[in-house]
Amino acid sequence: MAMYNDKVMDHFMNPRNVGEIENADGKGVYGSPVCGDMMKISINVENDVITDAKFKTFGCGSAIASSSVATDMIIGKSVEEALKITNKNILNELGGLPAIKIHCSVLADRAIRSAIYDYAQKTGKHYAGLEGFDPNEDDDNETADQKQI
Numbered sequence: 202m203a204m205y206n207d208k209v210m211d212h213f214m215n216p217r218n219v220g221e222i223e224n225a226d227g228k229g230v231y232g233s234p235v236c237g238d239m240m241k242i243s244i245n246v247e248n249d250v251i252t253d254a255k256f257k258t259f260g261c262g263s264a265i266a267s268s269s270v271a272t273d274m275i276i277g278k279s280v281e282e283a284l285k286i287t288n289k290n291i292l293n294e295l296g297g298l299p300a301i302k303i304h305c306s307v308l309a310d311r312a313i314r315s316a317i318y319d320y321a322q323k324t325g326k327h328y329a330g331l332e333g334f335d336p337n338e339d340d341d342n343e344t345a346d347q348k349q350i
């Protein structure tokens with residue numbers, strides 16, 4: 202039985218939005234406390250709308266597929282809308298991941314939040330969705346999100 206569904210395989214084999222935006226408006230890096238893998242996200246923002254997003258991932262196929270789909274999801278969304286996206290939404294969009302791979306989707310969720318945090322710091326903007334977010338904190342609450350979909 203195949204471990205990954207077709208959509209995950211497609212985003213893994215043909216990832217969208219790979220790379221790094223030069224002089225990005227916001228950049229975020231997140232390292233997983235579970236596996237030590239890492240993801241970098243850069244975003245551009247205009248009038249509070251995310252106009253571009255790119256990622257670089259040092260991680261597994263699930264992390265690559267998650268970041269590909271997550272960057273697709275945030276482009277064209279307002280910053281507040283993008284902040285509402287959780288790793289569960291990313292999993293839904295991918296049609297699910299094997300249970301032991303759920304934490305890989307958390308990388309994308311956290312790296313996006315970190316990039317928006319960086320943008321907010323640089324511009325002095327405040328977003329309700331960032332309240333309580335600390336980019337340097339390990340996400341110990343992953344187990345709550347690790348339900349298989």
Ligand code: FES
Nearest residue numbers: 236238260261305
């Ligand atoms: S195992 Fe580390 S990101 Fe998937």
